[in-house]
Amino acid sequence: MTLRSRLPLAAVTTLFGAFGLQGVAHAQAFYLEAQSARGAGRAFSGEAADTGPDSLWWNPASIAGQTDVSIVASASAIFPTGTVADKGTLIVRPGQPAAPVGGSAIARNPIDRGVLPTGAIAIPLNDRIALGLTLTSPYSFTTDYDANSWTRYSADKTRLRTYDIQPSIAIAPTDWLRLGAGLNVEYTEATLTNALPNVLATLPDGSQSLKGNGWDVGWSVGAQFHNDTTTIGLSYKSSIKHHLTGDLVVSGLVGPLAASNISLSNVQATFNTPWQAIAGVRVRATKRLTLNAQAEAYGWSKFDFIRLGTPVNTAIPEDYRDSWSLAGGFDYDLTPKLTVRAGVQRVMTPTRNGQRDARVPDSNRWNLTTGGTYRLSPHFAIDAAAGYVAFADASIDRTTAAYAGTAAQTPILVSGELQNAHAVVLSLGGRVTF
Numbered sequence: 001m002t003l004r005s006r007l008p009l010a011a012v013t014t015l016f017g018a019f020g021l022q023g024v025a026h027a028q029a030f031y032l033e034a035q036s037a038r039g040a041g042r043a044f045s046g047e048a049a050d051t052g053p054d055s056l057w058w059n060p061a062s063i064a065g066q067t068d069v070s071i072v073a074s075a076s077a078i079f080p081t082g083t084v085a086d087k088g089t090l091i092v093r094p095g096q097p098a099a100p101v102g103g104s105a106i107a108r109n110p111i112d113r114g115v116l117p118t119g120a121i122a123i124p125l126n127d128r129i130a131l132g133l134t135l136t137s138p139y140s141f142t143t144d145y146d147a148n149s150w151t152r153y154s155a156d157k158t159r160l161r162t163y164d165i166q167p168s169i170a171i172a173p174t175d176w177l178r179l180g181a182g183l184n185v186e187y188t189e190a191t192l193t194n195a196l197p198n199v200l201a202t203l204p205d206g207s208q209s210l211k212g213n214g215w216d217v218g219w220s221v222g223a224q225f226h227n228d229t230t231t232i233g234l235s236y237k238s239s240i241k242h243h244l245t246g247d248l249v250v251s252g253l254v255g256p257l258a259a260s261n262i263s264l265s266n267v268q269a270t271f272n273t274p275w276q277a278i279a280g281v282r283v284r285a286t287k288r289l290t291l292n293a294q295a296e297a298y299g300w301s302k303f304d305f306i307r308l309g310t311p312v313n314t315a316i317p318e319d320y321r322d323s324w325s326l327a328g329g330f331d332y333d334l335t336p337k338l339t340v341r342a343g344v345q346r347v348m349t350p351t352r353n354g355q356r357d358a359r360v361p362d363s364n365r366w367n368l369t370t371g372g373t374y375r376l377s378p379h380f381a382i383d384a385a386a387g388y389v390a391f392a393d394a395s396i397d398r399t400t401a402a403y404a405g406t407a408a409q410t411p412i413l414v415s416g417e418l419q420n421a422h423a424v425v426l427s428l429g430g431r432v433t434f
Contacts, residue, residue: 028298028323028325028347028348028349028350028362029300029303029320029349029350029351029360029362030139030141030160030360031138031139031273031274031298032116032137032138032139032140032141034076034078034116034118034425034427035057035058035116035118035134035136035138036054036055036057036072036074036118036383036427036429037074037075037076037371037383037384037385037427037428037429038050038054038074038341038371038373038383038385038429038431039054039055039058040076040369040371040385040387040425040427041329041341041342041343041369041370041371041372041373041383041384041385041427042292042327042329042330042331042341042342042343042369042371043327043328043329043342043343043344043345043367043368043369043387044058044294044327044343044345045280045292045293045294045327045328045329045343045344045345046280046281046282046290046292046293046294046329046331047059047233047278047280047294048222048224048233048234048235048278048279048280048294049224049231049232049233049280049281049282049292049294050062050231050233050280050282050292051063051066051224051231052066052070052072052122052431053070053071053072053120053121053122053132053134054072054120054383054429054431055233056120056122056132056134056166056168056182057118057120057134057136057138057166058222058233058235058278058280059180059222059223059224059233059234059235059278059280060132060166060168060169060170060180060181060182060220060221060222060235061170061178061179061180061222061223061224061233061235062170062178062180062222062224062233063122063124063130063132063168063170063180064128064129064130064170064171064172064178064179064180064224065127065128065130065170065172065178066122066124066130067124067127068124068433068434069121069122069123069124069433069434070121070122070431070432070433071119071120071121071122071431071432071433072119072120072121072429072430072431072432073117073118073119073120073429073430074117074118074119074383074427074428074429074430075115075116075117075118075427075428075429076115076116076425076426076427077113077114077115077425077426077427078113078114078115078116078423078424078425079113079423079424079425079426080109080111080113080421080422080423081108081109081420081421081422081423082108082109082110082111082361082391082418082419082420082421082422083106083107083108083109083418083419083420083421084106084107084110084145084151084358084361084396084416084417084418084419085105085106085107085416085417085419086101086105086106086150086415086416087415087416087417088100088415089101089150089412089413089414089415089416090412090413090415091153091197091201091410091411091412091413092410092411092412092413093197093199093200093201093410094199094407094408094409094410098413099201101150101153101412102150102201103148103149103150103152104146104148104149104150105150107145107146107149107150107151107358110143110144110145110149110151110155110358110361111141111142111143111361112141112142112143112144114140114141114142116136116137116140117136117137118134118135118136118137119134119135119136120132120133120134120135121133127172128171128172128173129169129170129171129172130169130170131167131168131169131170132166132167132168132169132170132180132182133165133166133167133168134164134165134166134168134182135163135164135165135166136163136164136166137161137162137163137164138162138164138186139160139162139188139273140160140161140162141158141159141160142157142158142159142160143155143157143158143359144157144158145157145358147195150416151358151416152194152195152205153194153195153196153197153205153400153402153412154194154357154358154359154398154400154412154414155194155357155358155359156192156193156194156195156207157191157192157193158190158191158192158193158359159190159191159192160188160189160190160192161188161189161190162186162187162188162189163186163187163188164184164185164186165184165185165186166182166183166184166185166220167182167183167185168180168181168182168220169181169182176225176226176227177223177224177225177226178223178224178226179222179223180220180221180222180223181219181220181221181222182219182220182221183217183218183219183220184217184218184219184220184237184238184240185215185216185217186215186216186217186218186240186242187213187214187215188213188214188215188216188242188244189211189212189213190210190211190212190213190244190246191209191210191211192209192210192359193207193208193209193210194207194208195207196208196250196252196253196257196260196402197402197410198252198253198254198255198257199255199256199257199408203254203255204252205252206250206251206252206253206254206257206260206261207250207251207252208248208249208250208251209248209249210246210247210248210249210267211246211247212244212245212246212247212267212269213244213245213246214242214243214244214245216240216241216242216243217240218237218238218239218240218273219237219238220235220236220237220238221235221236222234222235222236222278223235228284229283229284230281230282230283230284231281231282232279232280232281233278233279233280233281233282234278234279234280235276235277235278236275236276236277236278237275237276237278238275239272239273239274239275239299239302240272240273241270241271241272242270242271242272242273243268243269243270244268244269244270245266245267245268246267246269247263247264247265247266247267248262248263248264248267249262249263249264250262250263256408257403257408260403264311267308267309267311268308268309268310269306269307269308269309270306270307270309271303271305271306271307271318272302272303272304273302273303274298274299274300274301274302274303274320274322274350275298275299275302276296276297276298276299277296277297277299278294278295278296278297279294279295279296280292280293280294280295281293281294287333288332288333288334289330289331289332289333290330290331290332291328291329291330292327292328292329292330292331292343293326293327293328293329294326294327294328295324295325295326295327296324296325297322297323297324298322298323298324298325298350299322300320300321300322300323300350301320301321301322303318303320303350304317304318304319304320305317305318306318318355319352319355320350320351320352321350321352322350323347323348323349323350324348325345325346325347325348326345326346327343327344327345327346327367328343328344329341329342329343329344329369330342330343336375337374337375337376338372338373338374338375339372339373340370340371340372341370341371341372341373341385342369342370342371343368343369343370344366344367344368344369345366345367345369346364346365346366346367347364347365347366347367348364349362349363349364349365349394350362351363351394353394353395353397354395354397354398355397355398356394356395356396356397356398357396357398357400358396358414358416361394361396361418361421362394362418363391363392363393363394363418363421364391364392364394365389365390365391365392366389366390367387367388367389368387368388368389368390369385369386369387369388369425370385370386370387371383371384371385371386371427372384372385378433379432379433379434380430380431380432380433381430381431382428382429382430382431383427383428383429383430383431384427384428384429385425385426385427385428386424386425386426386427387423387424387425387426387427388422388423388424388425389422389423389424389425390422391418391421391422391423393417393418393419393420393421394417394418395415395416395417395418396414396415396416396417396418397414397415397416398414399411399412399413399414400412400414
């Protein structure tokens with residue numbers, strides 16, 4: 001294969017090497033958990049063991065045995081802040097010594113603010129069987145670095161949206177057992193761009209952009225065991241293999257790199273989102289106080305490669321690791337109409353030192369929350385919550401290379417750091433029964 005024919009494929013590989021690596025505040029890697037305003041108030045500490053459509057995302061068994069039609073909707077506004085700082089990133093152009101990557105050395109607040117909506121409905125068929133439907137967006141965010149940022153060769157602008165439709169069925173075969181199962185039908189769309197270096201630092205950068213989308217399906221199962229004071233919930237959400245097809249445009253390259261200026265259609269990629277295993281418990285300690293705890297394991301090792309089809313036919317290693325979260329919280333009935341709650345959650349990142357990308361400025365974090373429910377009537381209630389997420393500082397240190405495997409290969413020796421990152425999350429929702 002000639003240099004002229006290999007350069008376009010190398011450019012595609014550079015772009016797809018960042019594909020799917022989406023990070024967001026108040027998430028784990030590119031997973032958003034803010035699927036319920038009620039759950040947000042106690043740091044998602046009892047969702048697998050609670051009942052009603054609010055908990056359908058965590059456990060499809062949550063609606064078994066209910067006798068009223070119930071509809072819930074909520075939205076979480078996410079306000080992330082933080083700095084992604086250059087600590088000495090170098091670029092090695094062909095035949096030239098390593099040199100500073102240049103550009104703005106400080107990227108402030110690269111993750112955009114956003115609103116995550118979610119909704120669910122539960123319809124009982126009788127006193128034992130119920131149908132449910134959840135609509136949410138579990139993997140969604142936008143990052144926007146300045147065009148002259150030091151991150152520009154690995155991350156410029158990224159927009160990811162997933163839309164999950166989860167139809168469920170739940171049954172209560174006995175007075176102490178609830179069972180449920182559901183499908184997770186997901187539509188994914190992504191747009192991402194980054195700069196490409198020309199052979200001389202005096203030349204302006206080229207650019208590449210990708211837009212892709214696709215539909216895929218996974219599944220969820222769950223069970224709840226309960227008596228008068230205690231409920232234990234167990235559930236499992238499958239990994240989903242995503243298939244995206246999109247268009248790639250590379251432009252602005254000159255001289256020996258001009259052969260990489262291309263426009264490709266039907267570029268394909270596959271990658272896997274993680275499975276989730278969830279265990280939750282709720283204990284009514286007194287007539288007013290309920291204690292909650294929840295542990296979640298995430299199979300992020302499924303996100304091992306991004307596999308590329310024609311015309312690239314290669315696989316990009318991602319090397320995520322399995323991770324977990326632990327949460328504890330309480331609900332306290334101040335009055336028959338007002339319940340207050342609070343919780344704390346510890347979340348471990350699946351990204352590794354040495355493999356962390358500027359598209360995923362992710363790290364271990366603490367999530368501290370408070371909230372409440374006010375019942376305006378027996379059939380209508382309002383949920384509200386506020387949370388503060390504190391991220392640990394973390395290195396951004398994944399080496400990349402433009403035009404990998406060709407004579408024009410240009411390594412980017414990344415050395416950066418996520419600093420002073422935190423997020424405020426405000427959630428508001430309502431619940432109607434009839």
